[in-house]
Each structure stands twice: as structure tokens, then as C-alpha cells.
Amino acid sequence: MAIGDLERVPNCTDLYYLDTGMYDTEAYGSVYIVDADRPAVVDTGIGTNREFLFDALDAVGIGEEDLEYILPTHIHLDHAGGAGFLADRYPNATVMTHDIGVPHLVDPSRLVAGTKAAVDDQWQFYVDPKPVPEDRIEGLEGGETIDLGDRELAVVHAPGHAPHQVMFHDTGDDVLFTGDAAGIWIPSERTVRQTTPPSQFDLEQCLDDASTIVDRDPDVLCFGHFGPLDFGEELMDGYKRTLVEWVEAVRQKRDELEDDDAVIEYFQNHTDMVETWGEQKARDEERLNVKGVLGYLDYREEE
Numbered sequence: 001m002a003i004g005d006l007e008r009v010p011n012c013t014d015l016y017y018l019d020t021g022m023y024d025t026e027a028y029g030s031v032y033i034v035d036a037d038r039p040a041v042v043d044t045g046i047g048t049n050r051e052f053l054f055d056a057l058d059a060v061g062i063g064e065e066d067l068e069y070i071l072p073t074h075i076h077l078d079h080a081g082g083a084g085f086l087a088d089r090y091p092n093a094t095v096m097t098h099d100i101g102v103p104h105l106v107d108p109s110r111l112v113a114g115t116k117a118a119v120d121d122q123w124q125f126y127v128d129p130k131p132v133p134e135d136r137i138e139g140l141e142g143g144e145t146i147d148l149g150d151r152e153l154a155v156v157h158a159p160g161h162a163p164h165q166v167m168f169h170d171t172g173d174d175v176l177f178t179g180d181a182a183g184i185w186i187p188s189e190r191t192v193r194q195t196t197p198p199s200q201f202d203l204e205q206c207l208d209d210a211s212t213i214v215d216r217d218p219d220v221l222c223f224g225h226f227g228p229l230d231f232g233e234e235l236m237d238g239y240k241r242t243l244v245e246w247v248e249a250v251r252q253k254r255d256e257l258e259d260d261d262a263v264i265e266y267f268q269n270h271t272d273m274v275e276t277w278g279e280q281k282a283r284d285e286e287r288l289n290v291k292g293v294l295g296y297l298d299y300r301e302e303e
Contacts, residue, residue, distance in 0.1 A: 003020075009032075010228070012173045017031065017033075017222065017228060018030065018056045020053065022125070027187055028225055028277065029078060032177060032222055035061070035062060036148035037148060042071045044070060045078070045082045046078055047083075057090075064090055066092070067092065069148070071153075071168060072097045072101070073167065074165035075162075075164050087137075095136055096138050097166070098139065098164040098166050100163055101139075106134050118291070122288075141155075142166055143157075153168040155169075159202070159205050161179065173220070175219065175221075176213065176216060176222065180195045184225040194242050197289065199292070201292040203243060207244075210239055250297070
């Protein structure tokens, strides 16, 4: 699957996923199109390559008057950066995301500032998001049901990666759209990696989110990064171990080096993802994930 490609999610009803070419990297950023009676898009990408998504909706047969829902799993700009552009092009669509995130999509200025501080050089791959009109967005808390006509999506709060994150569970096909709650699926490596960005990563909550996924026991997970995967309980057991071991590795390296910049540089220099993502993306990913853990460790020390 190459950047810009659209494929069906196997064994699912009228469900498609798109490689958005996020960070100019294949198999990193995915967006889902649910061609239901009341069509929906789950996550929106950064917005930079929004024409890929517009073309994909055209290819599926969802016209500009037809799209009814735009559903970012959370407001990090790699998942919600395209929401305003979609809302502008599809005038009948309602944006729905967690209550915490609503004001930040209506006025993205603070979201942009925080993202620039977090991603540093990666900002070159972003575009300033278009504000979502206040009368076009609704807040979620978790526990709601979104009616798509021929199916429903159950809204599940999953605050570990970020307090404004939700998952969407299509209980008909038994598909769970995980956002970043299940980590990053690497199809070429057949493994799940951690995603622990600043500033609100919470290890204990992430472990709880993984347990929530196990409790729901879906047939298919649809990862924001990247693509669909048949679910197995051992997958989340492995992800829990990955998270705990990753946080402990950063903790130990901080104790050894006693300089956070040196800790970040160490993990950048020892990344094993260069062949998969390219050197720049691999190093940027390590830096972001280490910063998130360092912030979490600071938070735990202050408690």
C-alpha cells in the first residue's frame, strides 16, 4: 500500500482506509471512511494531504452533500488537523470529538502552539488547521451512541494517550477505531510500538485503556497508525509490556545521564526504525516519545 492508496478493510461492511502520506512516510497515517447510510470519516490526518481524502471520498461515492460525520478520535493534529478543511468542503457534516477538544478545534491557536512546541522540526509537514465553525461541532464524553443509519458507533473514553481521546466501536462489524489507545501498528514489522507524546501521556491510564480494549474484545482494531488488524488479547498484553518497559528504559537512562537532552539524544541515536520510517521520521518519533515519558516522570514525582 502506497501513499494515497485506498483499500477496503477486510471482512468489514463498506469500510475503507487511506494512507495519508503523513510526514511523507508510507504506512504511518491512516484515515477511515465508513460508507454507511449516514457516512462518516474517522480521524482526518494532518490536513496537508487532504486532497487524498477528498479523492477517496469521491471514489467511494460520498458526495459533498452526503458526508454526515467527521469523527476525530482526539485533537492531536495528526488526527484532527484536517477536520476544519473537511467541514468546509462537506457542509452537512457534523464534527464530533471529546468535550475537552471542542474549543481547540473552534479556535486552534493554542493547539497549534502546543503542537509546534512538541513536534519541533516536524512542523514542516503540517499545515495551519482551519477552524471548525462552532455550530458544526458537538462534544462527546464517552458512553454515547452515534447513529449511522445501518450501524451504530459506541463512544468509549480512552484518556491515557490524551484526556481528549475517545475510541469508536462499530458493534455491528465489531470494529474498534482505536486512535492511539492501542499504540502504533507497524505492518512491515508485525509489531505494536509505543506512542507516548507530551504533554499528557499517562502510563496508568494507557494500561487501563488497553484493558478496556480487551474487555470489548472486538474482531478488528483500526489503528490511527497504521491500518486494520485482527484483534487478539495477546496483542494488548504485549502492548502493556511494551509501555512499561519503555517507560522504565527512559527512567533508567535519565538516572544514568542526569540530562534530559542527553536522554533524548541517546534514544534518537539508538532507534531501530530507520529502515522502516527513514532516518528523520525515526529520530523525530523517538524524540517525541522520550519527551512524553520525561514529562510523565516529572508529573509522578510531583504527586
